[in-house]
Amino acid sequence: MPKLTIDGVEIEVAPGTSVLQACEQLGIEVPRFCYHERLSVPANCRMCLVEVERMPKPAASCALPVGEGMVVRTNTPNVHKARKGVMEFLLINHPLDCPICDQGGECDLQDQAVSYGYDRSRFEENKRTVSEKYMGPLIKTYMTRCIQCTRCIRFVDEIAGVAALGGLARGEHLEITPALEAGVNSELSGNLVDVCPVGALTSRPYAFNARPWELRKTESVDVMDAVGSNIRIDSRGGEVLRVLPRLNEDVNEEWISDKTRYAIDGLKRQRLDRPYVRGADGKLKPATWAEAFAAIRTRLANVPGNRIAGIAGDLVDVESTVALKDLLTALGSANLDCRQDGASFDTSARAGYVFNSTIAGIENADAVLLIGTNPRWEASLVNARLRKTYLTGKLKKVAVIGQNVDLTFPTEWLGNSGSVLADLISGAHPFAEVLKGAKNPLIILGAAALRRGDGPAVQAAARALAETVGAVRDDWNGFNVLHLAAGRVGALDAGFLPGSGGRDLSGILAGTQSGEIEAVYLLGADEIDASKFGNAFVIYQGHHGDRGAHRADVILPGAAYTEKNATYVNTEGRVQQARLATFPLGEAREDWKIIRALSGELGQALPYDTLTQVRQRMVQVNPVFATLDRVVPAAWAAFGAEGNVADAHFTSPIENFYMTDPISRASQTMAECTEAFLKPAIAAAAAE
Known part of the structure; x- marks a missing residue:
């Protein structure tokens, strides 16, 4: 490793490090405009000039590799004069509109001009x-x-x-x-x-x-x-x-x-800021919290617990999920499900529903198989990480089973049929050898693969493939599930799933049609066709007047993710906390507080009154919630259900990247993006 001296301080750095990066390691600030840590180096702004011993003139430090024995000076009169000259050239054609510039106060040029700009032109x-x-x-x-x-x-x-x-x-x-x-x-x-x-x-x-x-x-x-x-x-x-x-x-x-x-x-836009109760004329009318709770208490008074169900939506936090589970369990209901998209898969092992390799671990993969997922729309940052790994040359091949879409890097399309999975497991498909020959093979199972009726069989087949090609070892776990919903993994970890003798989503909807389910509690669940609830009494708790609110008999206004201190678990199983930036609108309240207040009205008061107590209860439910901002590796075990994978196609559940939840559907900006980018593409595809 080369040693060099910067401003009289000797430092040892890795080979290939630039002088600018070496300066940063010492805490020496070097001005720059074109250089960015995650982009290639063009060295065209010349603002990062430094003096190097035995070099005839100042050199651009961003493009200058360090050398053994190099002596660098970053703060000499010559360096300062050179940077002032560069700044003068940059400002020759730059408009003098700082007072009205929207970048004012956050402008790199403005900041550097303070140090290196002249007071006149x-x-x-x-x-x-x-x-x-x-x-x-x-x-x-x-x-x-x-x-x-x-x-x-x-x-x-x-x-x-x-x-x-x-x-x-x-x-x-x-x-x-x-x-x-x-x-x-x-x-x-x-x-x-x-x-x-x-x-x-x-x-x-x-x-x-x-x-x-x-x-x-x-x-x-x-x-x-x-x-x-x-x-x-x-x-x-x-x-x-x-x-x-x-x-x-x-x-x-x-x-x-x-x-x-x-x-x-x-x-x-379209926010719920007060409770509503559906009147005798069939119309929703504003109500007080006391009236809304009274309506729920009256309607549920004679309803057995096994005729009550709860569905958690995509944006729910863990605190409210745990609170609703505790309330419904106290009422005698085991009819719970957090998979409002109808996904069906085995949740007995955590490794079977999380992104085990971690998002950063993608950079260690050298062969990737995508099954029923379009990461460009479903998880744009995961797709960017895949592209980054491909550009480094480490990732040799990416294959896709599902829709053949442009992922911004070369892919090999294996087809859109479940039979391809069986061929890969048996070794009949050529790509099986690619996975077996890879040092760190990666398999990503998407939501489209789990939303099918044979979801557990697809899950088991993907697990068998991972084990067959050596994707699961003590030092590497390449089996991954890529979820769409921010609240999904947290709800699965909290056990918001059918209990003993309980119904899943399809069973709940069938029960509402037959009359066996008389009441449904929708916690931010907005992706279900309202007509499927039949004549059931529907309680909706959420923050937008979306699909769930339109069908509700009682609406309880909750808080959006920017309006509460809440816990979320991402697709890799990382527990993270969102923090309150603004207070809920009008009479809306944080979701767990609403459920706690309602539990008292229903005679089943939950045993916690503060956020700290709720989080202590979360840890009792699942110890994983005690570890923040760190992925806890999940123990590998058998999961899925043995069976034949149908030949049906894998179809992405996302038709419009810009509108996937109540918040984005209410966004005017997202509507403009849909008009500008998606409709022309759809029209062009139709013309072909």
Whole structure:
């Protein structure tokens, strides 16, 4: 390992480390614009100049590998003068609009100009102007501010994997522009706003809403998918104004999906802010909490526990799931299910329903098999991690059983039939040899594979394949289930499943049709056809007036994920906590508090009154909830049900990436994305 001296301090670094990275290891700040830790190095802004002994002139530290015995100086008069010269060139054509720039207060150029900018310009010619570019409904452009750092081009090419941006012309005429003015059609396009070091690319929905120093910043987790991306919620007053990514190398690195970032305007539309009770005329009418609880108490007074059922939705937190389970169990009901999409699989072993290799572990895989999943839409950050591993050259082959879609990296389509699984297990399919020859084979089982009637058989077949090809060892577990819902793994860990003699979702719906189930408690369950509840008495607890609320006889207004301190478990089994950024609207309350209050009205008061007590109860239910922000490896055991896998197709449950839950369906921004990106693609496909 080479040793070098930086500003008089000797340091030993790994071979291939750049001088800039070595400076960072010592805590020495080197200004930069084009350099980004996760992108290739173009060395075109020249702001990171340093002096190196025996080199005739300052060198760009971002592109200069360290060498044995190298002596580097980062803070000499010559270095400072060189950086001031670079800054002067950058500001020649940059507009003087800092007071009205939406990037003000968060602009890298503005920050560096304080240290290296002159107080006047020697440039007397007219500044150049560049026409604005259309990049879709999410990104607003001011391309006159662009300093041609090319971060945006490198991001869409390398991370997002779409050929959406490029440069036209040369020299001072160079312009960054989208292809054919068609916008940036990527699930990760919002990250362009973060990587842009100036105000050339800004958030269109957030533009001119607030200055950064006006915002209250809350660290939390995302619930738009099951990845559990770490986020920062910026709010002012009672309104969430934006969501930004928070660094977590093991989960989302420093990226988030567009739905995570931009669906937040759905938090202030179609909200439930007071209880409602359906009157004798069949219409929902506003009510007090006492009236809503009284209506529930009266209706359930003579209903046996085995005629009551509970269904937990996709965005529910563990606290409310445990509370509802305790309440329904106290009432004598074992009819519980958290799989509102109808998924059927064995939950006896935790390893059978989590992402065992972990998201970061994808980077160790050299062969991947995707079964019934489209990770680009179902978990954009998992797809980005797969692409990252492919680009490093470590991941040699990715094969797909299911719909043949563009995942932004080369894949081999094996077909869309369950028979392919049997051929892989028997060794009759050629890709079986690829998996057996891989050092760390990875199998990802998607929601489409488990939503079928033969879900347990598919699960067992995938387990048998993993064991056959050596994907499960003491030092590696390559069997993974990729969930869609943020609340699913937490509810499974809490045991919100049919008890002894209890009904699952299909049994509950059949019971409501036959009259054997008289009451259903929907905890944020909005993905079920309302007509399937028959004449049952429906209690809906949630935060949006979506499908569940339309069918409800009593509505109890709950809190959205930004309005409560809550626990979520992501698809890899990582327990994380969301934190309250704003208070619930109107008379809405946190979900576990509603259930606790209702339990007292029904004569089955739950034995906890504070959040701490609820979380102690969670740990009693399952000790896994005691370990935060760390994946606890699940013990490998037999799971699934032996049987033949049908030849039916694997069909992704997501038809519209931008609208998958009550929040995103209420979002005007997500509606605009659907119009801009999905409808033209559907029309083009139909024309073919």
